[in-house]
Every structure is written in structure tokens, then in C-alpha cells.
Amino acid sequence: MTTSRTPYGFMLFVRLLVRMTIALLVSIPIIALGGILLVYSQTDGTVPAWSGIAAISTGLALLILGFYMTAVGSFPYPNLGEGEDVKIERHPTMKPAYARIFISIPLFFITAILYVATDLAYIFPFVTFMVGLWFFFKGVMRYFRNLHITYIVTDRRAIYMYKFLYLHTNEIPVGRIVQISEKRTLIEALSGRGTVVVSSGIGSRMTINMEEIDNPGAVAEALRSMLPSTQNN
Template sequence: MSVPFFGSGAYVYFGETPFPEVLGVPLLVFGGFVLLVGWYIHLIAAPPAPTLREGEEIIASRHPTQKAAVMKILLGLPFLLLAGYLLFLTSVPYVYPTAGFAVGLYFFSTGILTYWTNSLTTYSITNQRVISEFRLLSLVRKEVPMDKIRAVRESKSPIEAIVGVGNIRVSSGTGAGLEILIRNVDAATDFAEKLRQYT
């Protein structure tokens, strides 16, 4: 995912383009950031399986799918390519390539962030609780006991509906109750039905 930024940054910086340092260096820096964080996340394992209590067993376990993240990344690429084309191969005002670059970078960056977050997240349903685990620098674990669950809601954004994934919100009540948002899982309805069987 860092290759487009390294490639375009090198082309701008070393090629005969206007303002090579102003445009090339930020692209190279962003490409380096994506590469370093990507390798760091690649080397970190997903969270370990939760420690089970006496009489507890795992009913279902899921990692978020990467479909929505890949769709956002792919959606950003045409805007980035269009921005490069408008900047270097046409004589339109700079506002047009800047706007295209901003839109493309937004979709590309949110896609990468979603990809990284999904890589380090695990959701588990046991016969006693629902568990959400995220591990980056440290392990963050949230859980809602089955006997405390008061609502299970499903939702899908337009991009998630296109790629066939969904989100499930599990809450223990109103106000300051416990809540877990299970994001970007395949077959979200089946996963929610397994959860409803124990509530």
C-alpha cells in the first residue's frame, strides 16, 4: 500500500517537475509511514484466545473482514491518479488536483486505518459473554455478560452492504451500560443469531 506514494514521491522529487521538494517529500514520508506501521502490524499477532472460565466454551469467533477496507482503498486510488494526471499532464488550476488529492487521500487513509484495525481485532461469543479484543501496543478487552445483554442491533453502511459485511451492536441497557460494537464481520446476521440464542 506504500508503493503508490513511494513511486509518485520519487517521480516528483527526482523528475523534472515543478516544486519537487514541496510535493515529493510529503509523499515519500507518507509512504514510509504506511510501510513502517504496516510492517509493525504484520509482526504483531492477533489477540490470543480469551481465557475461559469454568464451564465456558467458545460458540463463535470472528475477525473483521477486510472487504470494506479494501473497497475504501480502491475507491481512493482513482482520485489520486486523477490528481497526478491533472497536476503534471494538464494546465488546469491547482485547486482541481488538490481537491482530487484530498478526496483520494481521505478514502485511502481511512481504508488503511480500517485494514490495520481489523487485522488486530477479534470478536468471540461464548456461552457466558461477548468479548471484543484489540491489540496494538497493549491488549484492550471489552466484554458483556450474556445475562446483562438487553439489545442486539445490526447495521450496514452503503459500502458494507455492497461488499456483504455488517456491524452488530451489543448493549447491556441504556445510559452508562456496557456496549460492544462488532464491526465489519461476514455473515453478520448469522453471528447475531448465535448471540441471540443465548440472551
């Protein structure tokens, strides 16, 4: 069964506003202070312009962080039935995200060396900077994507859950599972991660792909142990 819920309209605005009260109370005064400092920096030479920019940036960062935490925390955990026990709860592994971010660091370092310590044309540090920025951006995006995906295995069902600005869940009762399979590339096998595919039929709504999880064999084995055919044996 697949369920989805998308908050929208005025109720979404009110809900986010109420939940962001603390973030607004903290960030708005800092942003206002930054605006005041910027105005004074134009008339008073003792007030540097960067102080206003720094204050505004800090306030906006706090506001964005508050919005992010609000968006993630606005959606409930799946309702569990009476006596239902959570066996496994996983996010996709962060290893690919960390690898991309790690690759970007030496590229930024090389960019700084090419820009400061050499007489090469600016196109060379620009290229290394853009490549590093691409790896960094891909890593950060993968990190946040994986953070919002949760795979849950209970003694009654397998659940896929994605939550950020909307909630999407897909679940398959254990009694309807007809196939459990594992998929791993060579790199995934070497790094101890992989994908567990849980199917109750044909079609995306009848399949849950638990992608890029650590130790997928343990997840697959836990699911197999709950199948009616296994329990009867």
C-alpha cells in the same frame, strides 16, 4: 465485566526490545548501509544518492513492520475456561476500507494525467491528489483499526477485544444478556454487513457493539440460541 491492561515504563521498553530482536538485527544493518552509501555519494560520483535513501527507507520500513507485529502480538488471546467453546470470531469487515482505497486509485491516475499530459495550472492536479490521498489515508486507517478489533462469541460469553499498544476487553456472560438487537443502514443491508448490539443493562460497560461485521444475522442468532430462555424452550 471490563478489564484493561496497559504496559508502561521500563518493563514495556524491555518487552518490546526483546520481541523486536529479529527486526532490529535485520533493519539496523540495512539502515547503516544506507547511511554509508549516502556519505560515499557525496565524495564518489559513481554511488548515486538515491541508493542510500532507498536502503534507509527499506530498513525503516522493516523496523516499523517489526514494531507493528510486535505490538499486535504482545497481548494474549482471552483465557478460555475449561470446556469453553468458541462459536464465532470476527473482525469488522474490511469492505469500507477497501472501497476508500479503491476510490483513491483513479484519483491518483487522474492526477498523473493532469500533471504530465495537460497544461493546466498545478492547482488542479494538486486538488485531485489531495482528495485521493484523503480517501487512501482514510481507507488505510480504517483497515488497521478493524484489524485490531476482534469480536468473539463463545458458549459462555460475548467478548470485545481491542489490541495494539494496549489491550482492552469487554465481555458479557451469556446468562446476563437481556437484549440482542441488529442495526443496518441501507448500504450495509445491500452489502451484507451490519451491527449486533449485545446488552446486559444500561451503559457502555454493559453493552458490546459488534460493528460492521459480515452476516450479522448469523451472529445474533448464535447468541439468541445460547440464552437460558431459549434453551429452556
